[in-house]
Amino acid sequence: MAEAETSDRKRNRPLSPHLGIYRPTLTMMMSIVHRATGAGLYFGTPLVAWWLLAAAGGPNGYAKFQGFIGSIFGRVILFGYTWSIIHHLLGGVRHLVWDTGRGFGPAEREWLAAANLFGSVVLTALLWILGYMTMGGQR
Amino acid sequence: MTRGTPLGRVRGLGSARSGTEHFWRQRLTALANIPLTIAFVLLAMTMLGRNHAAVVQILGSPLVAIVMLLFLVSVTYHMKIGMQVIIEDYVHGDGAKYALLIGNIFFCVAVGLTGVYAILKLSFGV
Numbered sequence A: 001m002a003e004a005e006t007s008d009r010k011r012n013r014p015l016s017p018h019l020g021i022y023r024p025t026l027t028m029m030m031s032i033v034h035r036a037t038g039a040g041l042y043f044g045t046p047l048v049a050w051w052l053l054a055a056a057g058g059p060n061g062y063a064k065f066q067g068f069i070g071s072i073f074g075r076v077i078l079f080g081y082t083w084s085i086i087h088h089l090l091g092g093v094r095h096l097v098w099d100t101g102r103g104f105g106p107a108e109r110e111w112l113a114a115a116n117l118f119g120s121v122v123l124t125a126l127l128w129i130l131g132y133m134t135m136g137g138q139r
Numbered sequence B: 001m002t003r004g005t006p007l008g009r010v011r012g013l014g015s016a017r018s019g020t021e022h023f024w025r026q027r028l029t030a031l032a033n034i035p036l037t038i039a040f041v042l043l044a045m046t047m048l049g050r051n052h053a054a055v056v057q058i059l060g061s062p063l064v065a066i067v068m069l070l071f072l073v074s075v076t077y078h079m080k081i082g083m084q085v086i087i088e089d090y091v092h093g094d095g096a097k098y099a100l101l102i103g104n105i106f107f108c109v110a111v112g113l114t115g116v117y118a119i120l121k122l123s124f125g126v
């Protein structure tokens, strides 16, 4: 008796999700990217502290910081930091919208995820174009 | 120890002994981070191309300094909570977990206070 009941339940109960059989979706990727950008920003923020400390220290130390951030490597990091902060910011707003109980509908969550990605790419590009225009691409 | 409703017993506690406190503070700092990061990005953009003297002058001006201080405090606190959640999600061995949780706090406090110190030094011109 108990056995019949168990197998019946087994057939009808909802299966628990399993990572291995999930098809990657945009919303899922955006969730992972929010965490990844949060972690990236975490390790990037010491650069902000270095920048401020270098400014407080004097012209020589500041030149070292400028040399680093102006190098190709430094620019790549700065670009990554810019995109991460914008993406994480928009993603954070998305989280806060969810916290009000809104934005969970099937169409809304797709739309929000796409807007998050699109917005972060466009805004990052705009900021860098603006940056290069005002700084002439050099320091 | 079983007095009170289930809700009453978990309120303010839970498995991490802090209940919804982290959730709430993560949201609070997230909200504060919105205007502060926007301000920070714009400020950084206006300063990165300039020479040392100009940067010192801008960073040391009261409004900019205050915005930078708020940014540093809010972001490093937010970072600390966020990384703690990540550690709790992925690291389960007690030794490694506590080592990382402690390291996380040290890291965030060090980054935050370094930035705060620099801004104060620039502001008070020592």
Ligand code: HEM
Pocket: A034, A035, A036, A037, A038, A039, A041, A042, A045, A085, A088, A089, A090, A091, A092, A093, A095, A096, B026, B027, B030, B031, B033, B034, B037, B075, B078, B079, B081, B082, B083, B085, B086
């Ligand atoms: C330099 C700035 C920032 C850093 C270093 C940072 C770092 C982090 C980290 C490490 C996490 C944990 C990620 C996770 O649990 O998946 C996180 C989560 C979060 N961040 Fe940020 N963050 C920053 C800026 C912002 C901004 C500007 C917002 C704007 C709203 C924001 C909103 C959030 C929210 C809502 C969460 C919680 C996500 C969740 O519950 O899964 N963050 N952040």
